[in-house]
Amino acid sequence: MQNLFKDDAVKWLKSLDDSSVDLLITDPPYESLEKHRSIGTTTRLKNSKSSSNKWFDIFPNSRFDELFQEVYRVLKKGSHFYLFCDQETMFAAKPIAEQVGFKFWKPIVWDKCAIGMGYHYRARYEFILFFEKGKRKLNNLGIPDILEHKRVHRGYPTEKPVSLLEVLIEQSSNEGELVVDPFFGSGSTLVAADNLSRKYLGCDVSEDAHQHFKNRLEDQPEHKCA
Numbered sequence: 170m171q172n173l174f175k176d177d178a179v180k181w182l183k184s185l186d187d188s189s190v191d192l193l194i195t196d197p198p199y200e201s202l203e204k205h206r207s208i209g210t211t212t213r214l215k216n217s218k219s220s221s222n223k224w225f226d227i228f229p230n231s232r233f234d235e236l237f238q239e240v241y242r243v244l245k246k247g248s249h250f251y252l253f254c255d256q257e258t259m260f261a262a263k264p265i266a267e268q269v270g271f272k273f274w275k276p277i278v279w280d281k282c283a284i285g286m287g288y289h290y291r292a293r294y295e296f297i298l299f300f301e302k303g304k305r306k307l308n309n310l311g312i313p314d315i316l317e318h319k320r321v322h323r324g325y326p327t328e329k330p331v332s333l334l335e336v337l338i339e340q341s342s343n344e345g346e347l348v349v350d351p352f353f354g355s356g357s358t359l360v361a362a363d364n365l366s367r368k369y370l371g372c373d374v375s376e377d378a379h380q381h382f383k384n385r386l387e388d389q390p391e392h393k394c395a
Contacts (some may be wrong), residue, residue: 171339172359174372175379179232180349181372182239190243191346192367194358195339196253197228197236200261226374228352230261236351237262237269243349249341253279253316253329259296271300279333281320282368298372307340325381334361342367356382360389 174181178197192318240250250271254262259276267273267350277297284291297316318333334357338348353371361383362369373379 172368172370173353173379174370174383175374175376176372177374178228178372179235179239182236182243182351185243185349185370187242188216188245189347190349190370191245191248191252192338192342192348193240193244193248193350194251194253194334194348195350195352196327196354197352198226198327198330199254199258200230201255201257212300216265233262233265234269237266237271240351241269241271241302244302247305248302249255249305250300250302251277251297251337251341252300254298254305255292255294255295259298266298266300271302272300274299275314278315280315280317282317284318285320305341308343309340311338324377329358330359331361331364334358335365338362338365338367353382354378356385360385 178195182367193267244250251267252262252266263273277299279295279297281293282293284293309333316333316336318336319332321328338361340380342365344366345368347368347370350358350372351372353359353373354375355378356371359369359371371382
């Protein structure tokens with residue numbers, strides 16, 4: 170089964186069957202980064218100093234409605250949707266997802282254990298918005314809403330630690346179920362899904378993302394996904 174695709178995220182999701190996905194986790198390149206670049210408060214849309222990858226094109230807030238409609242359609246009833254975002258994007262994304270039909274539970278805080286770039290109280294966290302379609306119980310009710318996982322240094326831009334993705338996948342899916350990421354980037358979600366014996370599908374429009382993930386698999390041949 171082909172499990173990696175190079176396409177626009179929304180266009181690709183349209184190709185998936187209704188109610189065919191057990192869990193969707195993703196991290197779009199959100200619009201607020203472009204604003205911070207324009208006022209000089211971030212360099213993250215330029216070439217990464219710790220990577221040869223150029224920053225990807227943003228996914229504008231104006232496309233959240235069509236994205237969330239497709240996410241809702243492809244998810245099975247009784248499933249979860251996790252969206253990584255910053256505090257500004259959270260206020261734009263939440264009401265749109267709710268209007269589409271998702272139940273919003275809460276923002277989970279990813280504590281990166283170290284401060285990042287910028288000023289005005291330099292951020293050491295990121296939000297993960299936790300949505301539900303229908304009703305699905307978490308697998309472990311003892312997990313807190315602040316998840317401490319060290320940020321990835323010298324990796325793909327905005328790369329997420331596999332251990333963090335494993336928590337979300339373990340909480341909201343079972344072995345053999347299908348995990349999908351339409352903006353897979355570094356591929357951490359896909360690696361985490363494979364580590365936990367889940368099936369996965371991933372899409373990214375960036376050739377750099379595909380090459381990075383290919384190199385990642387070659388460096389770690391013990392992974393089943395390839």
